[in-house]
Amino acid sequence: MGEDIGFWAVAGLLAAVGGLAVAAAMLDSVMGAAAMGHARPVAAMLDPVRETARLLVQQRSVVPASDSVLRLIGTGGIVLAAALAALVVPVGMRPVADLDIGVVWFNAMEVLVWAALWLIGWGSNAAFGLVGGYRIIAQGLAYELPHMFALITAALGAGSLRVGDVVAAQSGLWFVVWMPVAFAVYLLSALAMAFWGPLGQPVDEDLAGGAVSELAAVDRLVFLAGRYALLAVTAAFAVPLFLGGGAGPWLPGWLWMLLKTLAVLGVLVWARWRLPTMRMDRFMEAAWVVLIPAILLQALVVGIVVVARG
Amino acid sequence: MGDAAFWILAVGAVVTGIGVFQMDSMARATFLLLASFLCGAGELLLLGLGYLGMVIVLMMTMEMVVMAVFMVMYMMNPAGLMPMTMVHNQRPATVIAVVTFAGLVAGILLTPWPERKGARPMDSTMQVGEAIMGPxxxxxxxxxxxxxxxxxxxxxxxxxxxxxxxxxxxxxxxxxxxxxxxxxx
Incomplete structure (x- = not known):
């Protein structure tokens, strides 16, 4: 802690996160159109822009007796948590704030998102909103253990919780090569942490939008911005953890970071449109009987390698 | 800068802590309690104890989110938004709380705290780990x-x-x- 963080570095980072969030929304829109069989990619790419304009002029809606303070804290909290999580994501080789506990910081910000989403659901004073809010808590708790172990396995391989050190430790061999299980578990649990795609039940269509069913106008716009930013940051964090950060031939570090982030983002968005939504109660036993033992074994293997290397 | 942050977090922790008992909604009370804990975690970060501070943020957020579910279930009507009160047995509870707070503050102020021996460690996380895994x-x-x-x-x-x-x-x-x-x- 205690490093000096430059104003312009933070401003640049926020701009980058914003750009990635817009890219994620456009990618989502294009892939969605393709999955639905609409062959008009350019029009689909501009759909997020149209949706933004529509939400900006839409009338705000407030349910009687709703707790608007908590709802506002929740809506803003998702954007804030995504931005704070981005602080430890390296642009190139080093993050803007290379905290000595960067990996724990990232996980803590993800957990704040559960609280924020529950607050939106609760503050809306609507049945579907509340059910969606409870879903994110169940889902978050269910996936937190495998997620935490996947993060810790990468930190264990580097011998440090500092994200810069994790990147530096992959100069010889990317972690994805010798901890493939941890990478797979990270991607799967990242879907749950960003309540996205197959694990998007907290805001799913079956609840008419779940936790955010009552959000309209600017409130929904802020939520969507935070949601796509969260997805982009979650995808970006896989790169320093498992894909060597900004390492790569010819191109500069930041460009490699961007390309790899877009590749992971593409996989996550693809998963949304090509995989069915999973009911979490059906998946629960598989999570406990398969996922957690698998990631524990992976951590054991990595631990043995680390000790054997000295 | 550090002093200002300390006082903001300290006053914030106490004010949000008092706020917990002023609320008529379990959800608000729970998240005010979380805010109080987060202020406490901020103080640990100020002390340079990054790992302990962030673990408090991580664990307390999870615990308060779970607590919100159970407290809403036990203490409010099913619809959840009916007013309720956070205080019962008000007068003795106030006395006990004030006496405990005064005792703790007196303990902080009257304890002869030792001076720091040796330099601050480069990596406090490593030191916590060694303390736990060693002695x-x-x-x-x-x-x-x-x-x-x-x-x-x-x-x-x-x-x-x-x-x-x-x-x-x-x-x-x-x-x-x-x-x-x-x-x-």
């Missing part, structure tokens, strides 16, 4: 086993369906018979 290892092992035993015991007591309900009296079923299927079908 306190036996204690941590005992605590770890005790917590695991408590968890298993509470799950065994809480569950109404064991493996004999799922797999039959002689554990003869190949697939479990569950009212809500849990994955293995």
């Amino acid at each position: 306190q290892m036996l204690l941590m092992i005992v605590i770890g086993v005790a917590i695991l035993a408590t968890m298993i015991a509470s799950v065994v007591l809480a569950t109404d369906r064991g493996r004999y309900d799922r797999y039959g009296d002689r554990l003869e079923r190949r697939r479990p018979d569950d009212p809500i299927p849990g994955g293995r079908r």
